[in-house]
Amino acid sequence: MIVFQDVSLVYPNGVHALTEISLTVARGEFLFLVGSSGQGKSSLLKCVNREVRPTEGEVIVDGHGLGDLRPRAIPFLRRKVGVVFQDFKLLHQKTVWENVAYALQVTGASSRDVLRRVPRTLELVGIAHKSKMFPHELSGGEQQRTAIARSLVNNPLILLCDEPTGNLDPDTSSEIMALLARINAKGTTMIVATHNQAIVDRMRRRVVRLVNGRIARDEERGRYHVGLG
Ligand SMILES: Nc1ncnc2c1ncn2[C@@H]1O[C@H](COP(=O)(O)OP(=O)(O)O)[C@@H](O)[C@H]1O
Numbered sequence: 001m002i003v004f005q006d007v008s009l010v011y012p013n014g015v016h017a018l019t020e021i022s023l024t025v026a027r028g029e030f031l032f033l034v035g036s037s038g039q040g041k042s043s044l045l046k047c048v049n050r051e052v053r054p055t056e057g058e059v060i061v062d063g064h065g066l067g068d069l070r071p072r073a074i075p076f077l078r079r080k081v082g083v084v085f086q087d088f089k090l091l092h093q094k095t096v097w098e099n100v101a102y103a104l105q106v107t108g109a110s111s112r113d114v115l116r117r118v119p120r121t122l123e124l125v126g127i128a129h130k131s132k133m134f135p136h137e138l139s140g141g142e143q144q145r146t147a148i149a150r151s152l153v154n155n156p157l158i159l160l161c162d163e164p165t166g167n168l169d170p171d172t173s174s175e176i177m178a179l180l181a182r183i184n185a186k187g188t189t190m191i192v193a194t195h196n197q198a199i200v201d202r203m204r205r206r207v208v209r210l211v212n213g214r215i216a217r218d219e220e221r222g223r224y225h226v227g228l229g
């Protein structure tokens with residue numbers, strides 16, 4: 001589903017964010033991307049939706065090399081690849097319903113489609129009862145559920161989550177990760193960049209660790225740190 005072939009990324013300021021990354025993520029896989037701040041996690045995720053372009057190597061998403069993707073094709077890529085952030089990035093003047101509906105409307109969806117898909121998605125993430133609320137009226141966990149609904153409403157093949165629990169308390173973090181696991185179980189390929197050691201250790205999924213822009217570890221059923229327990 002996602003293939004990195006010898007990908008390196010040097011930002012215009014000369015920072016080597018990624019170096020010779022080779023990685024294959026299968027359809028339906030759930031992968032934790034770990035590593036301390038500044039090791040390249042966000043940069044790797046940004047290569048998947050072509051927010052940044054590698055300096056070298058190729059990223060292949062759903063069979064398409066992103067290197068020679070036409071600008072016109074980028075909106076289609078972005079529909080296949082949902083993103084969820086630490087700080088939610090909701091539209092503050094729109095309700096929960098409107099935030100999620102808007103993500104569909106910008107793709108040209110019919111109002112019939114919107115009326116069908118928005119409630120279903122709100123239901124799926126457990127936020128349907130707050131659909132008329134504004135983001136500032138919600139808890140952090142509820143805001144993140146809304147953001148996840150907004151990413152999911154277009155039925156993405158892939159969901160990239162960049163420290164999705166970074167602003168949440170431990171219990172809420174567990175609930176959000178459980179939601180991501182449920183979404184993954186329905187078939188969405190998932191990459192979750194996280195510092196949440198407790199959750200990584202509990203969930204025992206594939207763990208890829210970045211150190212200084214390189215893959216330092218890649219383990220099935222891994223833990224946050226190697227060699228513990
Ligand atoms: N747009 C950018 N321009 C220049 N350097 C950047 C940019 N984004 C990130 N970096 C640098 O690239 C390195 C990796 O950053 P990042 O991918 O954000 O790491 P992480 O998500 O693991 O904290 C860091 O040294 C960071 O300062």
Ligand SMILES: [Mg+2]
Nearest residue numbers: 041042043162
């Ligand atoms: Mg980051």
